[in-house]
Every structure is written in structure tokens, then in C-alpha cells.
Amino acid sequence: MNPAAFIQIDLDGIWAVRKCYGxxxxxxxxxxxxxxxxxxxxxxxxxxxxxxxxFFVVGRDAQVAAKAPxxxxxxxxxxxxxxxxxxxxxxxxxxxxxxxxxxxSKAQSAITSLLEKGGWGKEHYPVGFRSPGYDADARVLxxxxxxxxxxxxxxxPTWWGGAMRLMDAYISGRIFSGKRQYGTFAGGLKLLxxxxxxxxxxxxxxxxxxxxxxxxFHFGVAFLRGFDYFRRCADGYLRRGIPLxxxxxxxxxxxxxxxxxxxxxxxxxxxxxxxxxxxxxxxxIIDYIAGNFDVQRARDYLxxxxxxx
Numbered sequence: 001m002n003p004a005a006f007i008q009i010d011l012d013g014i015w016a017v018r019k020c021y022g023x024x025x026x027x028x029x030x031x032x033x034x035x036x037x038x039x040x041x042x043x044x045x046x047x048x049x050x051x052x053x054x055f056f057v058v059g060r061d062a063q064v065a066a067k068a069p070x071x072x073x074x075x076x077x078x079x080x081x082x083x084x085x086x087x088x089x090x091x092x093x094x095x096x097x098x099x100x101x102x103x104x105s106k107a108q109s110a111i112t113s114l115l116e117k118g119g120w121g122k123e124h125y126p127v128g129f130r131s132p133g134y135d136a137d138a139r140v141l142x143x144x145x146x147x148x149x150x151x152x153x154x155x156x157p158t159w160w161g162g163a164m165r166l167m168d169a170y171i172s173g174r175i176f177s178g179k180r181q182y183g184t185f186a187g188g189l190k191l192l193x194x195x196x197x198x199x200x201x202x203x204x205x206x207x208x209x210x211x212x213x214x215x216x217f218h219f220g221v222a223f224l225r226g227f228d229y230f231r232r233c234a235d236g237y238l239r240r241g242i243p244l245x246x247x248x249x250x251x252x253x254x255x256x257x258x259x260x261x262x263x264x265x266x267x268x269x270x271x272x273x274x275x276x277x278x279x280x281x282x283x284x285i286i287d288y289i290a291g292n293f294d295v296q297r298a299r300d301y302l303x304x305x306x307x308x309x
Contacts, residue, residue, distance in 0.1 A: 005293030034250035059107025133181025159188030171267030
């Protein structure tokens with residue numbers, strides 16, 4: 001049997017991307033190309049390929065009336081909806097235990113309220129959580145477990161977080177931004193496969209990195225490095241029989257050439273690529289994953305361990 005694969009999308013709005021790089025949110029909360037363009041392109045691709053996916057929604061976006069029908073389309077298409085915090089704070093672990101719990105709970109309330117109003121039952125409510133910037137510690141995991149989540153997907157098991165933070169500082173022009181992201185060096189020692197976190201009583205679904213060097217190869221990185229790079233990394237999971245968690249972001253499917261997402265030309269090369277090129281590359285990736293792995297939603301994968309979900 002082929003190992004499982006989970007295709008997941010973090011729906012960080014344009015406002016959140018700009019905020020990440022030190023730019024003002026402007027009015028992108030209301031008119032957001034991630035929801036106006038990106039989600040629809042993801043849904044069309046997954047429909048054509050016949051694969052399920054998981055979309056992690058920021059609670060603040062779930063409170064925007066114009067975005068509610070789009071989130072409803074995700075549920076209608078049979079995809080999983082996850083919780084991606086309330087306000088996409090890059091530094092959740094800087095908060096107190098109570099503040100962490102309140103942030104996640106507020107997002108859950110916003111998402112479930114939207115789904116309930118749309119006529120979607122509890123079987124569509126989020127059971128998975130991902131912290132913005134892969135910033136999680138024991139307190140975050142305990143909060144997620146106490147709030148009833150079945151799994152967390154915040155761990156980015158790489159040794160290269162420091163280098164990625166330096167690149168982020170270069171792009172944003174800020175060395176001390178107060179953000180926390182890409183985990184810690186010790187994260188490179190963590191398991192690559194989904195596993196139960198006994199101390200927190202929930203499952204962890206790590207974001208996939210290359211098995212040996214622990215290099216990132218999610219879509220933004222793979223697009224710049226090329227398809228052969230992606231395939232070598234994914235093949236490492238096939239050879240080991242390890243489930244693959246492949247991550248996209250909402251902005252990946254946005255034609256961002258007319259948007260200002262970073263404060264200078266530094267780091268703008270990905271965002272300025274023609275959308276046709278990104279979509280064609282994404283289709284090759286989905287074809288490869290669908291042809292070699294058993295693509296499923298994380299909540300369905302957990303049914304074998306947790307019964308009905």
C-alpha cells in the first residue's frame with residue numbers, strides 16, 4: 001500500500017502576509033485576493049484531480065461576511081477545515097497560557113459559528129490546529145488538546161529555522177521584529193511521521209521536510225528550487241513508507257504581480273512570478289502526490305485510531 005499523504009493549505013490572507021513583513025494591513029481584510037482568487041483556484045485544481053485537502057482558516061477571516069461563502073464552498077467540496085489561530089500572531093508562544101487558549105478558542109468560535117450559520121454540521125468543525133509560523137510549545141499543544149482538538153500540525157522539524165529567520169529579516173528589513181517562526185534547532189530531531197503526543201493527549205502531524213537534511217520543500221520553496229528538488233524530497237518519504245504532509249499557502253495561488261507584499265525587491269521573486277507558471281507547477285506536484293501516495297484528510301486518517309470523527 002502507498003503511504004498516506006495530506007495536502008494542506010494555510011489561508012493566510014494578504015493582510016497577514018503584509019503584516020508578516022512589516023507592512024500595514026490596509027483594507028485587505030475585506031477585499032482579499034486569497035479568498036477572491038486563491039481559494040477558488042485551489043478548489044478547481046483539487047476537483048479536477050479528485051483529491052481531498054485541508055484548509056486552515058484564520059478566525060478573523062471567518063468573521064468577514066464576504067469570506068463566509070468561500071469557506072462554505074470549501075466545506076461543500078468535502079475538504080477539511082482547520083483552525084489557524086484568531087489573528088495570525090507570529091509569536092503565539094510569547095503569550096501566557098490563558099492568552100494562548102483564548103486566541104485558539106476565539107478562532108474556533110468564529111469558524112464554527114460561520115459553519116453553523118451556513119448549515120454545516122459538527123462533522124465539519126475543525127479538529128486540527130496549526131500555529132502561525134510553526135510556533136508551538138507544550139503550552140500550545142496542551143491548549144489545543146484541552147479545547148478538544150484531535151491533532152496539531154505546528155511542528156516544522158528542521159535544523160534550518162535560523163537560516164530561514166535570517167532570510168526573513170533580510171526580506172523585511174527588520175532584525176528584531178518580535179516574530180517567532182520556523183521552530184527551534186531541536187525541532188530537527190523530531191519525528192517526521194504523524195505520532196501521538198502522550199503528554200498533551202493529541203496527535204502531531206509534522207509539516208514535511210526532506211528526510212535526511214531536514215530541508216523545507218513546501219510549495220513556495222519547491223517552486224523556486226524546481227520539480228526535481230521536490231521529487232527527491234518526496235521520494236524520501238516513499239522509500240521509508242512515511243506519510244507526507246505537503247503544505248501550500250493561500251497566496252501561492254494569487255496573481256500577486258500587482259500587489260505589494262514585501263517592503264522592497266528583496267524576496268519578491270516568488271510573488272512576482274506569473275500565476276500560470278505557479279499553477280502549472282502545482283499541478284505537477286499534485287499529480288505526483290496523487291500518483292504515489294494515498295491522499296486523505298488528516299481527520300479521516302485518525303479514524304482508525306479514534307473511531308468516528
